[in-house]
Structures are given as structure tokens and as C-alpha cells.
Amino acid sequence: MNDPRLLWWVDRSTGLVSLALLTVVLALGILSVGRPPRLPVWRAVVQAVHRELPLVALLLLAVHIGTAIADPHVGLALKHVVVPFTATWEPFWVGLGALAVDLVVVLVVTSLLRGRLAPQVWHAVHVLAYAVWPLAVGHALALGTDAGVGVIRWVGAVCLAVVLLALGRRLALVGSGAAPVRVR
Amino acid sequence: MSGRRLRVDWAACDGHGLCAVWAPDLLARDEWGFPVVLGGEVPPAALRQARDAVRACPALALALVPVRSREGANRTKG
Amino acid sequence: MRRLLAGLRDDGQPVRYADHLALHGPLPSPKDLLGTLAGAGLRGRGGAGFPVVRKLEVARQAGGKGPVVVNVTESEPASLKDQVLATRVPHLVLDGAQVAARAVRAREVVVATHVGSPAGPALRQALAERRDAVRVRLLEVPARYVSGEASALARAAAGGPPLPVLHDEPLAVRGPAGRPTVVLNAESVAGLALHLRHGKAWYDGVGTPDEPGTVLVTLRRSGQAPGVQEVPLGTPLAVLLPEPEGIQAALVGGWFGRWLPAGIALAAPLSHAGLRAAGGVLGAGVVMVLDQDECGLRATAEVARHLAGESAGQCGPCVNGLPALARALDDVVAGVGAPGLVDRYRGLVRGRGLCGLPDGTADLVGSALEVFAEDVEAHRRGGCLRPAGQALAVPARRAAA
Numbered sequence: 001m002n003d004p005r006l007l008w009w010v011d012r013s014t015g016l017v018s019l020a021l022l023t024v025v026l027a028l029g030i031l032s033v034g035r036p037p038r039l040p041v042w043r044a045v046v047q048a049v050h051r052e053l054p055l056v057a058l059l060l061l062a063v064h065i066g067t068a069i070a071d072p073h074v075g076l077a078l079k080h081v082v083v084p085f086t087a088t089w090e091p092f093w094v095g096l097g098a099l100a101v102d103l104v105v106v107l108v109v110t111s112l113l114r115g116r117l118a119p120q121v122w123h124a125v126h127v128l129a130y131a132v133w134p135l136a137v138g139h140a141l142a143l144g145t146d147a148g149v150g151v152i153r154w155v156g157a158v159c160l161a162v163v164l165l166a167l168g169r170r171l172a173l174v175g176s177g178a179a180p181v182r183v184r
Numbered sequence: 185m186s187g188r189r190l191r192v193d194w195a196a197c198d199g200h201g202l203c204a205v206w207a208p209d210l211l212a213r214d215e216w217g218f219p220v221v222l223g224g225e226v227p228p229a230a231l232r233q234a235r236d237a238v239r240a241c242p243a244l245a246l247a248l249v250p251v252r253s254r255e256g257a258n259r260t261k262g
Numbered sequence: 263m264r265r266l267l268a269g270l271r272d273d274g275q276p277v278r279y280a281d282h283l284a285l286h287g288p289l290p291s292p293k294d295l296l297g298t299l300a301g302a303g304l305r306g307r308g309g310a311g312f313p314v315v316r317k318l319e320v321a322r323q324a325g326g327k328g329p330v331v332v333n334v335t336e337s338e339p340a341s342l343k344d345q346v347l348a349t350r351v352p353h354l355v356l357d358g359a360q361v362a363a364r365a366v367r368a369r370e371v372v373v374a375t376h377v378g379s380p381a382g383p384a385l386r387q388a389l390a391e392r393r394d395a396v397r398v399r400l401l402e403v404p405a406r407y408v409s410g411e412a413s414a415l416a417r418a419a420a421g422g423p424p425l426p427v428l429h430d431e432p433l434a435v436r437g438p439a440g441r442p443t444v445v446l447n448a449e450s451v452a453g454l455a456l457h458l459r460h461g462k463a464w465y466d467g468v469g470t471p472d473e474p475g476t477v478l479v480t481l482r483r484s485g486q487a488p489g490v491q492e493v494p495l496g497t498p499l500a501v502l503l504p505e506p507e508g509i510q511a512a513l514v515g516g517w518f519g520r521w522l523p524a525g526i527a528l529a530a531p532l533s534h535a536g537l538r539a540a541g542g543v544l545g546a547g548v549v550m551v552l553d554q555d556e557c558g559l560r561a562t563a564e565v566a567r568h569l570a571g572e573s574a575g576q577c578g579p580c581v582n583g584l585p586a587l588a589r590a591l592d593d594v595v596a597g598v599g600a601p602g603l604v605d606r607y608r609g610l611v612r613g614r615g616l617c618g619l620p621d622g623t624a625d626l627v628g629s630a631l632e633v634f635a636e637d638v639e640a641h642r643r644g645g646c647l648r649p650a651g652q653a654l655a656v657p658a659r660r661a662a663a
Contacts, residue, residue: 032242040201040213047202047240119244193428194577194616214610218578253430
């Protein structure tokens with residue numbers, strides 16, 4: 001079980017999949033803004049996926065972090081995860097990941113408490129999601145390619161493309177006059 | 185009886201229509217996409233639908249309120 | 263009968279403070295103000311008719327200390343009474359504001375007027391003549407119906423935009439700034455000042471048991487200058503119309519009232535209960551008289567078109583529904599539309615907005631179709647060339663949409 005190769009493999013794969021999932025979540029979130037001309041049923045599906053996927057992603061992230069901590073070669077402690085940029089190995093790139101995780105936790109918690117928070121507070125925190133994603137991608141590309149694993153680069157490229165497409169569609173909406181959701 | 189009804193904050197509502205997807209027995213949509221609340225008190229069997237609809241609204245415009253709370257809240261001129 | 267309008271000057275100038283005090287005597291300041299006012303039957307004059315002292319009691323029970331907002335914006339468009347009070351007997355209004363403020367321990371009084379109305383400057387001038395215990399602030403809001411709505415004024419008084427806002431609790435319990443906010447019409451507070459000075463027995467000496475006192479009525483008729491008259495509640499409308507010949511119908515309650523055929527209108531007592539029994543509405547006391555040679559459908563269609571443009575733009579059913587309603591009514595007037603479509607849009611706008619605009623428009627149009635049902639037929643056959651007339655006082659600034 002503590003075979004370092006197994007740990008390494010689980011660590012990388014859970015990290016990769018959670019990045020892919022969070023990319024999907026971000027893209028769906030971008031597509032939800034405003035009033036896209038589609039059936040409400042589609043919108044409901046997009047919304048449900050956007051809301052449920054982060055929990056799966058968080059689960060995978062927990063495994064990703066757990067295996068990294070268990071892996072003796074990484075030397076990661078839990079406090080390095082909670083406080084970004086304090087790790088002993090690759091503090092900067094690991095720190096990006098830690099910061100991203102911290103932000104994701106805040107995003108999920110504020111969204112679960114959405115009814116109880118002022119809408120402006122929820123919205124301001126939610127906008128931080130745009131910051132999370134580059135942090136996660138940077139962390140993945142810098143740390144995930146150390147063994148020449150090309151799939152990381154491929155996944156990174158696909159994720160980037162997905163986000164750019166979603167953003168492009170969103171910006172096109174701005175021009176078309178479909179008003180964004182008002183935050184009260 | 186549930187003692188509750190659905191209340192729309194009309195200023196917040198943007199006509200996304202997600203509420204009607206989750207609570208088809210309680211809400212319909214008019215030709216402009218805005219919700220029409222069908223009936224008054226929510227039947228207990230439909231409370232689940234109602235809660236899903238409230239949760240789904242991206243504009244936080246839907247709420248379950250006590251049946252007796254002031255419907256005509258904004259009709260006063262003073 | 264001159265109570266609110268007692269001391270009105272013939273030269274059109276406002277009554278000065280010294281003369282006001284000489285006429286009415288000093289404003290009493292009893293220790294237990296709400297106790298002294300308890301049981302007063304005075305009802306609000308902004309249209310809803312809610313008992314004024316009850317509103318003050320609610321606010322006081324909720325802790326008070328919020329603002330008192332005096333609505334001098336003629337909540338009912340085409341009404342002139344608030345302007346008359348503000349420009350001719352301002353001190354009665356300002357006295358009443360102080361009474362209300364004391365009753366709820368308000369920290370400030372906000373007096374709201376429309377931009378461009380003479381009421382604002384007149385009240386400013388009057389304020390310079392007196393020193394009040396509770397600070398008075400003048401607030402100007404845009405000259406639109408929606409800005410004079412109670413929650414809109416409460417919001418504007420708290421520094422927000424002058425637009426209606428959702429509130430699940432009455433404003434008097436909790437307003438936009440979190441404090442009990444009492445919004446009262448100018449005529450209501452003026453009546454409060456009279457009631458305190460002269461006592462319940464005097465105040466209840468005229469009017470009806472349920473609705474004591476006098477009411478200011480704005481009367482409009484084509485070919486006549488509009489005027490404001492003061493009559494005891496319960497007075498039949500006929501008393502205000504010495505020339506009833508040629509009257510076809512009357513829109514009682516103004517644009518947010520109901521049409522009544524001439525016979526019923528003339529006999530109807532001017533009170534909330536009396537008009538309700540006659541199938542009408544008192545509202546803010548505006549009466550618009552339609553002559554035989556005018557067309558009620560055409561006049562109503564003009565109002566509906568105008569009101570569609572008055573939407574604050576916040577509520578989907580109103581923004582979309584009122585223009586559709588106005589267009590459907592226009593089609594009926596043009597003889598090419600079905601009343602059924604008008605009814606459908608009425609049903610779609612009623613109750614689906616944050617203020618009284620969609621409801622009032624829907625009810626106005628509904629009452630027009632009912633009272634002028636025969637005209638609908640005539641229009642379909644192309645046989646009505648009567649004009650809308652001026653009684654409904656639709657501003658001319660907007661060209662037909």
C-alpha cells in the first residue's frame with residue numbers, strides 16, 4: 001500500500017481528475033451567467049452539475065492531498081496545505097495548489113450558506129473562482145510534468161481551451177445585450 | 185397543511201425559469217418567462233418541489249413564506 | 263366646510279406661521295400622545311385608507327425611533343390636494359408631521375416632494391418660519407408614480423434609490439434601514455394635527471362613524487380648471503357637481519380607481535365604504551368626470567398607454583405586461599381587438615409586481631370594459647368618433663407609442 005510508485009500514481013491521477021472536474025465546474029459557471037437562450041431544463045441541468053461536481057472534486061482533492069502527505073518523497077505536512085507557500089519541497093508551486101484548495105473550500109462553504117449570506121458577499125467570494133483556476137493549472141503544469149508525463153500537458157491544454165471557449169461565449173453575450181444576473 | 189406559500193421577489197426575478205423546472209405543480213411561466221404561482225398554500229406533498237425551486241433560483245427571488253404573511257405588502261401608497 | 267383648508271387666503275399665498283397659530287391655536291403637547299390620540303378614526307388619505315393612529319401605534323410597539331416620511335407627492339397621479347396643502351396651508355402639514363414624529367419617537371421627519379413641484383419650495387419657505395422639535399429634512403424624488411410608493415419613499419429617505427422594494431413586514435414594523443418607518447400622506451398628517459388640537463368629539467362631528475372628518479377631493483372635467491374641494495366624508499358626489507347634465511360617467515379614485523356610470527357615481531357617498539358598496543374606490547379622492555360627448559374607452563386607453571411607460575422597470579410582468587395590455591386596449595378602441603385579450607393581459611399583470619402600478623392599471627382597464635361595454639361594440643363597427651377629452655389629464659409629453 002505504501003509503494004511509493006502507487007502513491008505517486010494516485011497522487012497525480014486524483015490531482016489531474018480534480019483539475020479536470022474543476023475546469024468543468026468553472027466552465028459551467030461561466031455559461032450560467034446571464035440569460036443564455038436555451039431551455040430552462042438545460043439551465044437546470046447545468047446548474048445542478050455546477051453545484052454537485054465541486055463536492056466530488058473536493059473528495060478527489062482530499063485523496064490527492066492525503067497521498068502527497070503520505071508520500072515520504074514529498075515531505076508535505078497538513079499545515080503546508082492550509083497555509084500556502086510554507087512547504088519544504090517546491091514551496092511556490094505547492095503553495096499555488098494550497099492557495100487554490102483554500103479558496104475552493106471557501107467557495108463551497110459560502111455557497112452552502114448562500115441563503116444566510118448577503119448576496120453581495122456571496123457574489124464577491126464567488127468571483128474569486130476565476131482566480132482559483134489559474135492557480136490550479138499552474139500548480140499542475142509545474143509539478144505534474146516532472147516525470148515527463150505528457151498527459152498532464154494535454155489535459156492542461158484541453159482545460160485551457162474549454163475555459164477560453166466558455167469565456168468567449170460569455171463575452172459575446174455582453175455584446176448581444178443579454179443582461180447579466182443582477183446581484184441584490 | 186403546510187402553512188406556507190411561494191413568494192416571488194419581483195425586483196430580483198429575472199425570468200430564468202429554473203423554479204418552474206423544479207416545481208412544475210406549483211409554478212408555470214408566462215409568455216415572457218416569468219413565474220406564475222399556481223394557487224396559494226403549498227400542499228405538503230409538494231413541499232419538496234417548492235424547496236428545490238427556492239434553492240434553484242439564481243437570483244434568490246423565490247422564497248417559502250408563511251401563508252398569512254402580507255401578500256399585498258407593496259400596495260400601500262402612504 | 264373648511265377644516266384642513268381653514269384660513270385659505272384669497273390671494274393664493276400660503277398662510278404664515280403667525281396667522282396659522284392665531285387661527286388654530288398652539289399645537290398641544292400632551293405627555294401621553296398616543297393615549298390622547300387613541301381611538302381616532304382618522305384614516306390615511308394616500309389611497310389605502312389605513313387608520314393613521316393604528317400605524318403610529320404599530321411603529322411605536324416595534325420600538326419606534328425610525329423616520330416619519332410625509333408623502334407630498336400625490337401618490338395618485340392627477341391629484342392636486344397635496345400640492346394645495348403644501349402651498350396654501352403648509353404649517354398644518356408640518357404640525358402634523360411633528361405630532362406623528364413625537365408619537366413614534368422619530369429621530370427625523372423626511373418630507374418628500376416631486377422634483378419640479380411647487381410643494382418643495384413652499385415647504386422650505388414654511389420651515390424657515392418655524393422651529394421644530396424633531397428635525398425636518400426635505401427630499402425630492404423623481405416625478406414618477408413609482409417614486410411616491412411607500413417603500414420607494416422609505417428607501418429614498420434611507421439614502422437608497424426611489425424605487426419600490428420587497429418587504430415582508432409592514433414598513434411601520436421594519437423599513438429599509440431596519441427601523442420602523444412611518445409613511446403618511448400629507449393630508450393624513452394634516453388631519454392628525456387638527457385631531458390633536460380640537461379633540462375627537464370635534465373631529466368626529468362630521469363625516470361617517472367609521473370614517474370621520476373631511477376629505478380633499480380633486481375634481482377634473484373637460485373645459486374646467488381642475489380644483490380641490492373639502493367635503494365631509496360620506497357626502498354624495500352630486501354635491502360637488504352642480505352641473506350634472508351631460509355627465510356620462512365618472513372615474514372615481516383617479517387612474518387607480520374605477521369607472522362608475524353617471525347615475526351610480528352621482529349618488530355614491532364619498533367614503534371608502536360608500537364607494538366600495540357602489541362598486542367603486544375612493545383612493546386619494548380624485549374624481550374625473552366624463553361628458554356624454556367623450557369616449558371612456560379612448561380616454562382609458564390613453565391612460566393605460568401612459569402608465570405602461572411609468573413602469574420602474576424592475577418587475578418582468580409589469581415591464582412586459584403593461585405595454586401588451588395597453589396595445590390590446592388600443593386594438594379594442596380601433597375596433598380590431600378582442601376584449602378577451604385585454605382580460606388575459608389584465609390577469610397576467612395583476613398581483614405580479616412590487617407596487618400598485620400593474621394592479622391599478624389592470625383594475626382601471628377592467629372597469630372601463632365593464633362600464634363602457636356597449637361602446638366596445640360601437641368601436642368594432644367603427645362608430646365612435648368621440649374624443650378622449652381632458653378629464654383624465656394624461657400628460658401630452660409622450661407621443662403615442
